[in-house]
Amino acid sequence: MYEKQPYIILVEPQLAENVGMAARAMMNCGLYHLRLVHPREDHLSAKAISASSNAEEILYNAEVFDTTEQAIADLNYVLATTSRHRDQVKPVLNANRAAEILDEKIATGVKGGILFGPERTGLNNQDVCLSDAVINIPLNPRHCSLNLSQAVLLAGYEFHKLQIEAPDEQFVINHSDLADKEKVLQFCTYLENKLDDCGNFKEDEKRDKMVINLRNIFTRNQMTEQEINTLYGAINRLMRHSSH
Amino acid sequence: MYEKQPYIILVEPQLAENVGMAARAMMNCGLYHLRLVHPREDHLSAKAISASSNAEEILYNAEVFDTTEQAIADLNYVLATTSRHRDQVKPVLNANRAAEILDEKIATGVKGGILFGPERTGLNNQDVCLSDAVINIPLNPRHCSLNLSQAVLLAGYEFHKLQIEAPDEQFVINHSDLADKEKVLQFCTYLENKLDDCGNFKEDEKRDKMVINLRNIFTRNQMTEQEINTLYGAINRLMRHSSH
Numbered sequence: 238m239y240e241k242q243p244y245i246i247l248v249e250p251q252l253a254e255n256v257g258m259a260a261r262a263m264m265n266c267g268l269y270h271l272r273l274v275h276p277r278e279d280h281l282s283a284k285a286i287s288a289s290s291n292a293e294e295i296l297y298n299a300e301v302f303d304t305t306e307q308a309i310a311d312l313n314y315v316l317a318t319t320s321r322h323r324d325q326v327k328p329v330l331n332a333n334r335a336a337e338i339l340d341e342k343i344a345t346g347v348k349g350g351i352l353f354g355p356e357r358t359g360l361n362n363q364d365v366c367l368s369d370a371v372i373n374i375p376l377n378p379r380h381c382s383l384n385l386s387q388a389v390l391l392a393g394y395e396f397h398k399l400q401i402e403a404p405d406e407q408f409v410i411n412h413s414d415l416a417d418k419e420k421v422l423q424f425c426t427y428l429e430n431k432l433d434d435c436g437n438f439k440e441d442e443k444r445d446k447m448v449i450n451l452r453n454i455f456t457r458n459q460m461t462e463q464e465i466n467t468l469y470g471a472i473n474r475l476m477r478h479s480s481h
Numbered sequence: 482m483y484e485k486q487p488y489i490i491l492v493e494p495q496l497a498e499n500v501g502m503a504a505r506a507m508m509n510c511g512l513y514h515l516r517l518v519h520p521r522e523d524h525l526s527a528k529a530i531s532a533s534s535n536a537e538e539i540l541y542n543a544e545v546f547d548t549t550e551q552a553i554a555d556l557n558y559v560l561a562t563t564s565r566h567r568d569q570v571k572p573v574l575n576a577n578r579a580a581e582i583l584d585e586k587i588a589t590g591v592k593g594g595i596l597f598g599p600e601r602t603g604l605n606n607q608d609v610c611l612s613d614a615v616i617n618i619p620l621n622p623r624h625c626s627l628n629l630s631q632a633v634l635l636a637g638y639e640f641h642k643l644q645i646e647a648p649d650e651q652f653v654i655n656h657s658d659l660a661d662k663e664k665v666l667q668f669c670t671y672l673e674n675k676l677d678d679c680g681n682f683k684e685d686e687k688r689d690k691m692v693i694n695l696r697n698i699f700t701r702n703q704m705t706e707q708e709i710n711t712l713y714g715a716i717n718r719l720m721r722h723s724s725h
Contacts, residue, residue: 262631267621292624326652326705333642334649375647376638377511380536387506390631391638394620398577403619405578408570461570 241343244350246272251356253278257288258386264292266393271299272308305364314342314349317368320381328370335372336395356385416462424465425452485587488594490516490552495600497522501532502630508536510637515543516552549608558586558593561612564625572614579616580639600629660706668709669696
């Protein structure tokens with residue numbers, strides 16, 4: 238089921254809580270394969286499970302290895318996350334480009350993985366040199382140190398965005414279809430007539446300008462029929478009040 | 482200095498630690514304007530400062546308001562983050578599209594803000610209806626509840642990506658320029674000659690195929706001159722060993 242996705246490999250994570258939060262971030266991004274290299278604390282401790290916030294299945298299924306070499310042995314393409322500039326000859330990919338490459342490779346059957354270093358120090362040079370490329374997450378250079386789970390989240394988020402087809406922009410409809418222009422204009426005319434009925438408006442030199450403004454307000458709004466009915470109700474209520 | 486960026490508005494955050502972590506995420510993304518609506522705990526407590534991990538200037542400069550209405554009073558364009566589908570007629574923007582719109586509007590002098598709800602419940606309907614549009618962060622529908630600071634991070638990250646000009650892909654050079662093809666081919670020839678000197682190779686029927694393979698290995702690798710020198714050294718070392 239979850240074959241076409243990268244392995245998330247946490248190298249020597251220090252705190253069980255961070256492993257749990259990383260699992261939560263993975264599940265947020267639809268990633269389920271967690272590997273741990275020599276974790277300092279028990280990744281199945283109560284703290285870890287609690288921090289995972291219902292993503293404990295990822296912790297229970299996590300594979301534990303003694304060395305990074307073992308954790309990547311069966312993989313074909315490995316990326317290393319690091320925020321510091323390394324003195325290594327290696328392609329450096331932005332997080333979104335890295336996700337594209339991983340996605341393309343994994344789609345063709347390549348087994349891919351992403352390495353994340355320990356909380357305090359990040360990956361060491363020996364681990365970085367095992368990777369095909371480095372992922373650089375573009376952040377504020379004044380403050381680019383990320384919490385472990387947040388690094389997992391950003392890398393996973395970029396990958397996840399490629400897996401889904403979500404429209405950039407949509408309009409939520411509230412159990413009622415968008416009104417067509419006829420309904421909108423009917424409402425505008427109704428409002429204008431009611432204003433005329435109130436007197437003073439018909440003769441007002443600003444009437445034309447006000448009508449334009451009102452029509453602009455109500456036409457650019459993409460109203461639903463229900464909303465227009467609410468406006469009719471509001472107008473009628475206002476008029477009842479004024480007739481007292 | 483930091484005028485052209487959205488205000489991050491945390492509505493009734495529960496835990497000071499989460500406010501601190503949100504400040505850290507903001508600084509990761511180069512965002513410095515924090516507003517708090519009726520926070521339950523002191524956002525300048527030791528816990529908050531510690532969780533901010535050196536982003537305490539954001540906490541010290543945070544503005545505190547009693548109501549969401551007050552917190553957005555001077556803004557022109559407000560987005561609400563929510564993961565649940567709301568029964569409200571409102572445009573829904575993906576996080577990247579939301580960032581684009583914010584970026585465009587803010588560039589023209591519009592004051593923009595993003596609302597984030599309390600940890601446990603998210604924004605309530607009264608707060609959502611104050612916003613111009615809803616931001617939906619595309620996540621795993623099975624598990625889309627985000628920690629407060631992670632929601633701030635993802636929204637801020639999308640905005641930050643638009644502020645920087647980072648190449649998608651680059652090659653880090655290790656104090657030594659990439660070798661030109663002449664140097665690479667000189668090395669290949671050197672290696673082939675040395676192999677010939679070892680005997681058996683010149684007559685091997687697989688020689689041609691092996692030479693092609695070796696040349697492919699070394700030419701597609703974008704080696705630096707320093708790396709080629711390392712290879713010369715390795716070959717010479719191997720030959721010294723074999724001459725014993």
